[in-house]
Amino acid sequence: MADRQLILDTVFQRLREVIPALRDGEPDAEKDLREYPEFDSLGVLEILVWLESEFSLVIPDEELVVDRFSTPAKIVDYIVASQS
Template sequence: MAALVSRLAETLPEARGAALQETDDLRQFAGFDSLGILETLVWLESEFDITIPDEDLDVENFQSVGRMADFVLTHR
C-alpha cells in the first residue's frame, strides 16, 4: 500500500503532504480525472505485473487506495 500512496502523491499534486487514508475517495482530487486514472492503471499493471481486463475498468475498483490494493491482490 505504501507504493500506491507514494505513486498517488507523485501524480496528484494536491495529495502531496496529505496523509492519504485507505478509504479516502480519490475522486475528490482534481488530478484524479480520466487521464490521472489511466496513468494510475498503467502504473498498476507495470508495477505489479498484472493485466486489468476491460470488464474491470470501473472507477469503483480504483476510487481509493484500499480498493486498488484489494484489486491488485486479487489479480496477482
C-alpha cells in the same frame, strides 16, 4: 509482493506523484480519489497503466471501472486479489 502494507505504501508513493494534494498530511486509504481534480480520466488511466507495469497485472476491459479503483484501499484490494 504479498505484503499489503508494502503494496499500500507503493500505491501511495505513486498517487502522491499524480495528485499533489496527497503529498501533505497523513495518507488515508479510504479517501475517495475522485475528489481530486487530478484523478480525472487521464489521471485514472495513468494510475492503471502504472499498476499493470508495477505489479505485472493485466486489467481486463470489463474491470476498468472507476469505482473499483476509487480509493487507495480498493486499489490494494484489486492488486492483492489479482496476485492470488
